[in-house]
Amino acid sequence: MPEDLRTRSYPVGIAGVALEQLERNVADDEAPPLPPNARLSVIGQSTARLNGPAKVTGRATFTVDVKLPGMLHARMLRSVYPHARILSIDTGAAERQPGVRAIHVIEHPLGRAQELPGPGEPGDAHRRVRYVGDPIAALAAVTPKAAQAALERIVVDYQPLPFVIDLEDARRSDAPRVFDRPVRTEFFLGPAPQLPQHGNVHGPDTSASRGDAAAGLRAAELIVTGEFRTQVQTHCCLEPHALVADWRPEGLTVYISTQFTAGIREELAEAFGLPLNRVRVVVDAVGGGFGSKSRIGNYVLAAVELSRKAGAPVRLALDRHEEQIDSGNRPSTVQRIRLGARRDGTLTAVAIEAYGTAGVALGASVGNFAQSIYECAAFALEQSDVFTHAGPGCAMRAPGNVPGAFAYEQVIDELAERVGLDPLTLRERIDASPLRREQRRIGAERFGWSRRQPPGSSPGTLKRGLGMAQSHWPALIQINSSCEVRILRDGSVEVRSSVQDIGTGITTVLAQVVAEELGLSPQDIAVHIGDTDFPAGPPSYGSRTTASITPPARNAAYRALRLLMEVVAPSLGTTAERLIARGGRIGTLDASRSITFREAAAQLRNDQISAVASRSDDYGGFGRRMGDAAVGRMGLGGVQFAEVTVDTETGRVHVERVVAVHDCGRPMNPRQIESQVHGGILQGISYALFEERILDRHTGHMLNPNLEQYKILGARETPAIEVHVLENYQGNSATDAYGIAEPSIIATAPALANALYNAIGVRLRALPMTPAAVLTALGRVPCGSVPP
Amino acid sequence: MLEKTPSDRPDAAQRPEADTVGPHAVPLTLRVNGMTHTLSITPETTLAQALREQLDLTGTKIACDRGACSACTVWLDGAPVCSCMVLALEVGAREVTTIEGLTDREALHPVQAAFIEHDAIQCGFCTPGLIMSCVALLKRTPHPSEHEIRAAISGHLCRCGTYPHVLSAVLAAARTEEA
Ligand code: FES
């Protein structure tokens, strides 16, 4: 064994089920193994949110609240056509408007698929706009009103071009093309071989396939098929996308509502040719992101350009209409699934053909759900993106796996019915995950699964149904995640990282981790995050924040404490290795001598001790690594049970109750975890029953670009929710903790769909499951008289 | 655009003697959180904008700016309203209370404390508005049923999904008040 490695013993398994010790060889400077939560004093407790007081009093500063001296206000001019060539733009009249300080015309927009250079039609000399809302120009003025007035004076000469909004129309070979040339293939994870492109169809991507699905289907004793459709959903962050850009000769500072300060800094440095040390990105509170605030967009570049031109800070915040048409969305999908099985329910083959649209962007995938969750040697997936003249999609909470699970978990239930098995029994046979086995057991018991009646047997007009579905999400880690811990001479402690708290509670979790290590209480720890002047932290997406930043936080605390112990050991008449920090004191292992933490810090020669740590590899190794991201060997799971009532006269579906059983490694703060699981479930219900972006196929305009006609769930639609979280230890890092945001939304829509089927005996295979859809499925409305 | 000053407002006499105001800025007196402010606003300025932009009371949030989400909830004479749907000029002599004025600087209202205790907060953008509605509910109905709480906050949108914890926080705050 190399000198700097040490053999250590870690708890492994599910607490309360089976825990054993596993030996691992880990680096010597890693903090020692943590026992299970039951033996810890801060980690695993529901410490109240440290930024709670700021948030409940209105003192928390969101980006929209940032006000700098001399700040200008920017607005963006957007295309009113779904497809047009811009023959000319005349900004002269706008420039002469009072109060206008800068105008920027957007020439190379981001946030869409990028055409490859090379042969094909000759490059178009004119910029083309490709969706209603496509940004054309931006302008900064002394007040928002002056900016809006001047914007209206910009004259754009459009040459409207044919366009296509409808997914099926766009697939036809004679459909108007969104892109003339092939676009660069982009994958979320892993290498990206260039995919074929015919007309508006980019793909198919077959890279997830394995084994011989055709043979598997031939060998099947029965085949279950289904076609499923999911809609476009918008993120609806309550705080809009917003920033204040402050360009100065000495460098650029950007205050921005973002899920990834360090990533925004890198993107800005590259876009403006600045070294990283001249770009600072800052955020305090973030009013929601859900995937849509992960990267820079056209609005960010525009605000920075305007600030550079005007020599003043520029504020740009999208309004709700802009949020709905141009801040990203969850792409639609159409999924055709064929499942080959034996009579005992085991799978011989899975074949999925999928396509969908992310508008002018790529990313309408069905994720890695079907390929990962159940055992099947033969798996074929062909998925394609279809371009339409619509606003670009982007990642949204569990991208791919949310629509993927909606379809797949229903087909699995159909298979269970065909082979005469209870849905849980079938999953027992085909799901190898020991976690989900335990989750099904706990969930079924708490939920009262045994009350479930045969499909459609519920009497009366108000029918009750019970259903369940499962979740799978990869355990992602951002490997370049760093954190600093400082012990100051007055005994106070600071944690510093650029990681941001978008409402998930990482601020509090960081304080808990450091407090546990230093023997202090979380309230003693000042958490300074959301600023790229601190060591670069991970993004808040992919459910990877906790897994990425808590191990370095603990290691940094451990290393800083070692340094402090070296200093104070002589005064305690011992050596550092024989000291321990607990209960606000540093003392000998036998507790015979001790001093307070504050007294210890007072012995420092300098003003502070500091240690910076970065995310080490998982002790057991990563499953896969791609650039700055890695995938853990074990995925994250979850099982959800839902009880619904369906009014067969009005078609209204009401969710009465949801029981959710999840895992996220070592749970750091159970109440915050519960909050996030509530969020996942409620967004899942909202997606399943209410939400849909509606585009007018004749004009390309969104018909519900607001929050009154775009329906999202409210308090009255909120069911009783019960959350159970397993403690699952793997001995993989200094904290063994993972995220839960995404696993918690994946199973919700299919659990509702399965419950709805159980209630009425008719299966709904399209989202959203509105009253109109339910009545149509029940044959209560003549086919065709209800809008699709 | 507002053309006439509402003459039924008690403060109509305070403003210039004219049938129409604007489009330029006009003086206005607002009573907010127990203080009287004189400001100059253009007539189309909403109360939400006046609070945030002129008085720097940014605890009141704007998310939809058209009455669909209740993030901007403040009280007018103790009754919750969406401040994005009220023109600043319409406020008149009514007392405006914002989240900043809910309690004295240091102390938390029991509802605020319960929001923290029950983790009825995620991103926190909807939170000030929700708290204004929940405190107003407890003033009207000290012991609300869960159903009454749902009704009182049914106009509020919380994209993060804090509703279950909001319900438990308000129920708990109602119990504390009693104690
Ligand atoms: S901002 Fe006023 S109701 Fe939405």
Ligand code: FES
């Ligand atoms: S806490 Fe984020 S919108 Fe309510």
